[in-house]
Amino acid sequence: MSKTILIVDDSASVRQVVSIALRGAGYEVVTAADGQDALKQLDGKRIHLIISDVNMPNMDGITLVGEVKKLPSYKFTPIIMLTTESQEDKKRQAQAAGAKAWVTKPFQPAQMLAAVSKLIMP
Amino acid sequence: MKDALIIDGELTVAVAAEQQARLRAFLERGTAADVDLSGVTELDTAGLQLLLVARREAAQRGITLTFHNPSRAVHDVFVMAHLDLDGAPR
């Protein structure tokens, strides 16, 4: 049974390219465009890992991490934050909220795949 | 006399508390046992340390606990961690 990953990013092309890369490596992928959308996606599914952007409309990534940590079935789910090199403070906030992994934007699909593989294998 | 315990589904941190309760309740019975692991779909560090503690606990009580029929997931972890299924760590 392969592992399912939720990608949360307001950019359709990021969602698409990351999906392609992860599916190619054998993961299942679901996507969401913002934090609220992501919480809906989590409901009733078994998600093994969440990748989330920090800057999004409606509900940003850090708020999302806080919400996910409150859900009993997802409180131990690994979360990768997408930060930029200029947002060291955001990275800290995300870590404090419970997202201990990160990938720095802009990234190549292979870098994302490496980060994911450290946390779960397909 | 030997008992059999079947552990199936995930053996991960997400369900570690429930699996711990099952193992402990079983150990309370105080009989030697074969633990059937063929139905384990996923094993992480939380699950592994539960199995290791159970085996040690059993030995302290003078019970033999052996792990049987490992699923693919269990087999891979034991091989990677260089652990024996039916004995102390190598």
Place this chain on the structure above:
Amino acid sequence: MTDDDLADALDTFITEARELLQDFEEGLLGLEDEPSAQDSVNALFRTMHTLKGSAGLFGLHHLVAFTHVVETVLDSVREGELAVSAELVSALLPCGDHVSSMVEGVAAGRLDATTSETVDGDRLLAALQPFLTLSSPLAPVLAEPEVDTLRTWRLTLRFGPDSLRNGMDPLSFLRYLATMGVLERVTTLTDALPDAEQMDPETCYLGFVIDFVSGAAKADIEDVFDFVREDSQISIVPADGQADDYVKVIEGLPDQDRLGDLLVRSGAVTDLEIARALQIQQERNRTGDSLPPLGEILIETQTVPKPVVDAALGKQRKTADSRSQETQTIRVYANRLDKLIDLVGELVIAQSSVGIHRPDEEGYDEAQGEVMRLVEEVRHSALSLRMVPIGTTLRRFERVVRDVCVDLDKDVDLVITGGEAEMDKALVERIGDPLLHLVRNALDHGVEPRADRERQGKPIRGKLRLNAFHDAGSIVIEVADDGRGLNRDRILGKAVERGMVQPGTVMSDHEVYDLIFEPGFSTVETVSNLSGRGVGMDVVRRNIAELRGTIEVLTTAGAGTTFRIRLPLTLAIIDGFLVGVGPSAFIVPLDRVTECVELPPNAAERDCMYLRGEVLPFIRLRTIFDIAGTPPRRQNVVVIEQSGQRAGLVVDTLLGQFQTVIKPLGVLFSEARCISGSTILGNGEVALILDVGPLVAENVSREQVLV
């Protein structure tokens, strides 16, 4: 990823980019009308942020590079560091157009920038330059690590208790490791496992010791544990039996001063491990008194085996040794050396010319005189070899200023002028420490923190000036800051408190400021990390005095402080003017002598005379040095000048110019003011060298009062 998939994704990207850019322009125009709208600023930032992120995924580097700068500018607006202005909006508008045109280029199949796009882009970025408050360079694209020879590493991994709760499964990291190499031996560390009753099923208790064989660089292995590093103990050391390999590598490395650099270059240690060890070193230094050696910490934390550290220490020592041999050599201007050799050549000829004449022969005296002249010149020329420009010493402070500024969180520009001024090498070496102290003092106490400067309307960046110049046979070195200046009241208050000055004493500004050079004087309440460690200005003054120099301080409240050091050019030799008083002989440094006149008969009883309409106060050497005997009928006055003040030395006889080799006075005479040394005359007698500075300072003001 198949080509079809990629093309499909690229289409999505282009559609998305077009929408974003449309909004970007509208948002910018709206911003001009309502500059405080946080929402629209956020949206603008997100546009560039998203475009940059997506472009990176497709490897569109030209788009990434351009949007990165625009994003950085918008980020400072978002953080409130940069205000919205019409200029900013007009600089940003064409940036949106430019990104659009690059996106359309991508749509048309061009995955790289065209030449005209590059030119346009550079022009637009140049226009954004004024708005870039802080530089945030793009993370460099990492080169693929070279696949090295296979090495065995001993990994000891103790994961933090919360690892599992954080979604970090240690077994996952092991699986990932297995993709980079072979887990040759794995020992599962179960010693931390508690009894069944005490076990928290969600806490991580297991650790692993792994012998890992891989061609990956140590830093890449370290990277695997990026996400758990903060809470876990991760140690990666060369496995047993591998230490020798590193020892060999280290021995083959080029010379290096720094232990850390050697170890990192050998591949045994990573930058991160060095940084961590340095942090431990700092912490221990703060808690204890001693600074534990870096090597010891690395061994103690089991970062690297002892033989490897020893090899690196050996290498470091060797480097230092060869360096210290270097410092025993001296750079000499080629033309000066040539001149010296020329002179020696001439001397040899002159010498042989003396040899062919008998003493009573005509021309003998002339040849002898020539030899004497040449000997003199040779000595002069030899001494000039020791003269070096002071610039090298001053430029060393660039690094000091930078480091100290980082420590103090201040911005200070160092300006060095007059570095070409020359002085004796021995002096240059010995002035370094006092200068260092003054520089640190100026940065620490002189230049105000940024906020204070801003409040006072000063430029945020402070300025520290090091200036050197020749003045009347001395070299003057100034350390000037544009900081807060000395606080007269505070200095005076402290002096009174310390019992150095009686309360209510009337003192000139100059006298007050001079107090800072008194032993045990320090106005700093909190001992800072840099200066104020007990080494005070009194030590600086003493060090300078030992070099026959003086130091003075000039200050203007709020505008800055200048320390001015005046030193002789060389310690070894001066041009002297020989005078006689009774049976004694004195040398006056020639560069202080302006003229000699006969003592007018009517001035014999007075303490001053008129010289071309100006009052010239006298200093009677006979009186000062308590020389017995009556003065001759005709006495002479040597007019000397020190720091703009003139005085007349009353002496018996003028004996003329004399090249004076200075012999320092023994400790017995260290308290003797007015005398800086002695010299031996041609007839074997001793002459004292007058120290004009103190002589004038101590005697003239008193004499003048009597006028």
